[in-house]
Amino acid sequence: MQPRNMSMSGVVDLAAVKAAGEAKAKAEAARAEAARHGGAPAVAPSALVIDVDEAAFERDVLQRSAEVPVVIDFWAEWCEPCKQLGPLLERLAVEYNGRFLLAKVDVDANQMLMQQFGIQGIPAVFAVVAGQALPLFQGAAPEAQIRETLDQLVLVAEERFGLTGLQVDAEADPADAGQAPLPAGPYDALLEAAMVALDAGDMAGAVQAYKNVLADDPEHPEAKLGLAQAELLARVQAMDPAEVRKHAADRPADADAQIAAADLDLVGGHVQDAFGRLVDAVRRTAGDDRDRLRVRLLELFEVIGSDDPRVTAARQALASALF
Numbered sequence: 001m002q003p004r005n006m007s008m009s010g011v012v013d014l015a016a017v018k019a020a021g022e023a024k025a026k027a028e029a030a031r032a033e034a035a036r037h038g039g040a041p042a043v044a045p046s047a048l049v050i051d052v053d054e055a056a057f058e059r060d061v062l063q064r065s066a067e068v069p070v071v072i073d074f075w076a077e078w079c080e081p082c083k084q085l086g087p088l089l090e091r092l093a094v095e096y097n098g099r100f101l102l103a104k105v106d107v108d109a110n111q112m113l114m115q116q117f118g119i120q121g122i123p124a125v126f127a128v129v130a131g132q133a134l135p136l137f138q139g140a141a142p143e144a145q146i147r148e149t150l151d152q153l154v155l156v157a158e159e160r161f162g163l164t165g166l167q168v169d170a171e172a173d174p175a176d177a178g179q180a181p182l183p184a185g186p187y188d189a190l191l192e193a194a195m196v197a198l199d200a201g202d203m204a205g206a207v208q209a210y211k212n213v214l215a216d217d218p219e220h221p222e223a224k225l226g227l228a229q230a231e232l233l234a235r236v237q238a239m240d241p242a243e244v245r246k247h248a249a250d251r252p253a254d255a256d257a258q259i260a261a262a263d264l265d266l267v268g269g270h271v272q273d274a275f276g277r278l279v280d281a282v283r284r285t286a287g288d289d290r291d292r293l294r295v296r297l298l299e300l301f302e303v304i305g306s307d308d309p310r311v312t313a314a315r316q317a318l319a320s321a322l323f
Contacts, residue, residue, distance in 0.1 A: 042169035048093045052103040054110050058195060061103050065128040068165050069100040069157040071136070071150070074117070074124040076108050081140040082123045088143060089125070092150060098166035099154040100127075115269040116229075118304060127153055130161040131222065133305070187213045187220065194226055203234035228302035235260075236267050248277075255281060255289035259296045266300055274300060275314035282321045294318065 052060045052072075061070050073089050075082035086104065093102035107114045107122055117126060117133070125136040136149050157163040190213050197205035210227035213220050241264055247254070248261035258281040265274035278297040282290055297318060301311045 042167040043098070045094045045097075045168060045170060048098065048166070048168070049090045049102045049104065052105050054112055057113060061128055062131055064101060065131055066163075068098065068163060069153055070128045071100050071102050071153070072117075072126045072128065073102060073104045074107050074114065074119055074122050074126070075104060076106060076122055079122050085123045085125075085140040088146065092146065096150065096154070096165075098168040100150065100157075101166065115267070118269060118271045118308070118310070120269075129153070129157045130163065134307070135309075187217070187223070191222060191226070194223075194230070198230060198233070201237075203230055203237060206230040207234060224302065225305065228299060232263060232267065232300070232303050236263050239264060252281075253284050255285055255293050259293065262296065262300065266303060271304060271308075271310050272314075275310065275317070279314060279317045279321050282318065290322075294322070 050060060061072065064070055071089065071093070073082075073086060075086055089102055093100065105113055107119070117124070121138060123140060124138045127134055127136050136153070137146070141149075154165070157165075190209050194206045194209035194213075197203070197209060207227060207230045210223045210230060213223035214227065217223070239260065244257070244260045244264055247257040251257045258277055262274040262277045265271075265277060275297065278293050278300070282293045282297070285293060297314070301314070304311050
């Protein structure tokens, strides 16, 4: 249920390039496996729009993003702009005829997903392509702007990851619209074990499972992100939030107090607050304290994903504070 690293335009990131190549290879392997079994089944137009919850996010969004770009619409029943945007996205999903899949997430029922994506307001629209998440837009944007964004999305998905979308059959039976299973990768069992441990609150078990993957593949993007998130959750598990925040307020120059409060900020979805707190603390400190603050900030960047624009801005602020 974890969002992958978000893409960053205008910056050459060798790790991101490597991850993109691996994701493309996985997508091609999935299509080859489907071809050996007679090809992926065609889906009905109604199957291009799905409701997704936290329990099914790994299967319905992350795994399916290896065969088709998945656009995520974060919405709520009480949100009036959501009621304008939602039907438009549903219509476009059918019109684009399988070039993307629309996943609708009710934020009231799926608070953890909202926090993991760092959503500050709804409607918010993200995409996941070959396991990598990126923000598209927030608010009820004009249809022309949405079409332009979707056109760019499907173009990048095809050119960079080789994703050509789903086969759609207007006469297909919606009951047969399930996706073909993806071939099991060498780390699927370990990654699944990590997810089970996270869901059970066993942070130590999740950390170890991700470390087992990274011991064999140090640049595995999902394991790197999962480990950063699991370690963060493990740190805050035993914290008393009120006490941590009081200590941080009373001791602005205490590196440990600011680090603990920043962890809480991030888990609570206050991404920019967490980054800003640590950058400010870096400015006020020196020596070992400054270095520990810098290292923790870099670790929190890993939790959000190095390509997130908030991370890019915080990196610039950190460089200014250090130099």
